[in-house]
Amino acid sequence: MAVERADRDGRERAAALSGGGTPARGPRGRLDQPRTPRRRLLPDYDPEAFARFSERIARFLGTGRFIVWMTLIIILWVLWNIFAPEAVRFDEYPFIFLTLMLSLQASYAAPLILLAQNRQDDRDRVTQEQERKQNERSIADTEYLTREIASLRIGLGEVATRDWIRSELQDLLRDLADQGVLPPPEPGRGRDGSNRP
Template sequence: MARANRSSRRDDRLDSPKGLRTSFRLGGNPSQDRFGRFTEAIARGMGTPWFLFGLTVFVILWMIYNTAAPEGIRFDDAAIGFTALTLILSLQASYAAPLILLAQNRQDDRDRVQIEQDRQRAERNLNDTEYLAREVVSLRLAMRDLASKDFIRAELRALLAELDKPDEDDKRE
């Protein structure tokens, strides 16, 4: 019974897309979320000017060292096209692309949840607006049935005129 309550509470979370929630989980998987946050941090880092600057400095230093250093201590020869540097950059690119795609997929899922919440909020606002419009119309209709200030004044004048009239009739008698 307690497990069913725990799993239903997990399903009510707003940070996971509605379509990806499951009603049955075996202990949850916090490491998957941790890995997703890690991929987002890496993707966010790779998208900064500092990363590009650092990578450029790394490549320039690599090329300068392997070109200007004595041949005995070089580890990547310029004559064969900096093979080790090419392999390192290819490896970095082969890991960067999937990490960026994973981060992008997580962002798409969050966007989907946000769009659904915005749609629901807009629907509630529309319903509230329609309700208020109906209330205003009903108040206007009710106000038509109420006596206006001018109507009340006219009625009071008529009553005063009637009250004054019998006094004149009394004087004649």
């Protein structure tokens, strides 16, 4: 009975996947095929291209060159609208059009600067994450090297040095001389006749 049920379930799944029947899976239909793209009312744009453009503008707005150009344009604007003949003036004394242009420039500059700052924050976050991982690797390498140096020190502590071997041999010669097997060594002279102990 269980074998027949498993066989029937397998046939139903195979038929559903091959297109013989569509299982009830909600509004999407089949899960093995991608969704059909939706139509959008707004045009598609590359957000990265727009963000790069806004960064360029924000960088320019933060330079002395922008301040100089802006100052020159405002001075020319005011001088033209004060001293030019009345027929060619386009913005009379309260300079309402100049105020409108400066407000418009400020209203676009603020979001562009914020967008550029957000992108910079994202880059800083990625850089900090990479630096954190690099620091973790450096700490792990330092700990490994510290353990290796400690094991080398322990290993060197067990190595017989020349002075230790010399002192052991001298003790052995004294013991043999005390037992009478060897003649006593001359005081202050080593076996090779030098003054080394």
